[in-house]
Amino acid sequence: MDCRLSCELIAHAYADQAPSSSARARLYLAIREAIIARRLAPGTALPPTRTLAAELALGRNTVVRVYDQLIVEGYLDSRVGSGTFVSDAVTATAPQQKPRRMVGARSEGLSRRGCRIASGALSSRVQAGAFMPGFPDVSHFPFATWRKLVAKQMRLEQRHLAQYGYGGYGPLKLVLAEYLRVTRMMSCSPQQILILNGSHQALDLCARMLADVGDVAWMEDPGYWGARSVLAASDLAIHPVPVDAQGINPQAADWDHPPRLIFVSPSSQYPTGAVMSLERRLRLLEYAEKNRIWIIEDDYDNEIRYHGHPVASLFGLSAAQRVIYVGTFSKVMYPGLRLAYLVVPEDLVEAFTTGNAELYREGRMLEQAALAEFIDGGHFTTHIRRMRGIYEERRDRLIEVLQRHLAGIATPAGGLAGLHIPVHFERPLDDVLLAARALREGVVMRPLSLYAIDPANRRAGMNLGFAAVPVEQIEAPALKLVRLIHDLLPAASR
Structure with a gap:
């Protein structure tokens, strides 16, 4: 399917969404549901953001934000110089059955509850690598x-x-x-x-x-x-x-x-x-x-x-x-x-x-x-004591790199327990856009703003998991994040 056909398909799916939703939400659901239903197959090229924005009479930034969100969640891949494509990772998880016709924002085969679960999930299909939060280092587990x-x-x-x-x-x-x-x-x-x-x-x-x-x-x-x-x-x-x-x-x-x-x-x-x-x-x-x-x-x-x-x-x-x-x-x-x-x-x-x-x-x-x-x-407590020391060293290393390069821009917080650290932005930054750009360079970052329910409690930042990254491998992906953050800062703030 070429870009022209995918543009037409997205336009039809967008028109089928509930008009009471925001334009961004309608476009997000239209593309995501088309991918899940295989109407947009893995490897399909999506239209350029300017083309799709013109087709739907939307602002280009709205389309960019939707693409970036779908990239963060693993539905899309962005290839430098080539464009944006439906991720091949969807092959392993997408349903194999015949695609269903969408009625409004609801599939004929799903309950209202099912639609809410499928369209409102925040879990990422990317579940590994620096700095995916919440994952332990299983290489040290005593499997023998x-x-x-x-x-x-x-x-x-x-x-x-x-x-x-x-x-x-x-x-x-x-x-x-x-x-x-x-x-x-x-x-x-x-x-x-x-x-x-x-x-x-x-x-x-x-x-x-x-x-x-x-x-x-x-x-x-x-x-x-x-x-x-x-x-x-x-x-x-x-x-x-x-x-x-x-x-x-x-x-x-x-x-x-x-x-x-x-x-x-x-x-x-x-x-x-x-x-x-x-x-x-x-x-x-x-x-x-x-x-x-x-x-x-x-x-x-x-x-x-x-x-x-x-x-x-x-x-x-x-x-x-x-x-x-x-x-x-x-x-x-x-x-x-x-x-x-x-x-x-x-x-x-x-x-x-x-x-x-x-x-x-x-x-x-x-x-x-x-x-x-x-x-x-006693194997359980022995493993915990060992991993606590390993994780603490990795946590300290990540914090040290971030504090050295992002002083006054981003502040690590928490870190008293667990496998991740939240990092709050001290200057205006789009954490969803940052996550999308980081993923293109092989770095996983969960935007802190996505964890909020009430917009009043929303604060931009990064949720970074350090546990599964060897201490000697932390600096390189961390410096990629540093560079991307500086690229996103307004020129006057750098």
Whole structure:
């Protein structure tokens, strides 16, 4: 398909979008849906931005921003001197079925919920390289030990490991209860722990078991897009609450309207890295008890911390048992393991266990048995201690390079825990455009502005993951970002 035909196809798809949306949103959805449906096949050349802008009677900047956003998300590739093309990476993930006719902003084959999920996702198809946030360095994981433990469970031929596991593998829950007592000052019984396939499933179970359609859920803003997507998919009303250096910071108008759920990451807020102050923690717990609110505590990277002792978990502080605790092994082991766990109040154990079995069915018992021995044998804590030192060195190196070359332009923040650092721009810069240009040069950068829900809480910057980049390889891609940032600065600001 040549540029002329792709221009006509995009124009028709654009006309089919809901007119109530902004021009930029309509164009973004038109191109994205055409790519997903294979009407724009991998390798297809898109029309030049000036040509498409003239065809649709839009400003060229609108088309440029849409192209850049789709490049960041991996749907398009920009080839210097050649133009913009549909990414070949779409081949592996795009549906193979016959393309569907679009009606307005909705596909005939999708529900309204499905359309919202497909068109509103913020996840990137690019999931590796410097500086993709949130990914551990799996090259240092003790796979030899892990293989032995898995092989041992297979040799034993424990037939119960081939069955569903109601609530999870008992010995794993036992060692987790002890681990949480020592590391998180949490007093819970093994029965209060449910093993699930990833934190997204854990959040989905919470939403389904604790809230009804239309109930309000507070979300940190900016905050984790994955949690927002899961809760929104359950038709909850997402209410953004601003974040400052002490964590979630509800305003007077927020306190006056109690929600059903509150989602927070108090140990290391994502993406700002803020640690919630004790005063905020206690006030939030008191508010939840008074108004019968459920708090979902996401403790996604507590193990990877670079500052003293951890602050007590909300679950451990909650005398009234209004907190559901979410833990995961994705950051400290490897993402593909897809094992997470919930710790629920005692009076929710039976209902949550039943709900988990009814909605998802338990599995992965072989891996759960191996994980129980991995933790009980000390391999888990040994790996965490080792990686904490490696990650801290990489974090410090990245911060040093950025501070040396971007003083007064961009400021690293957070960095007390986790696998990423947010970098805030001190001067006007388009972080989405920067991300698109960086990706063309092989550098991954997530724009901080995309994490905000309310435009009032939007701040431009970079979310940079350092964990999977060897320390000696950090400077080269970091200097590419430095150069691109200087290129984007107005001449008077350089």
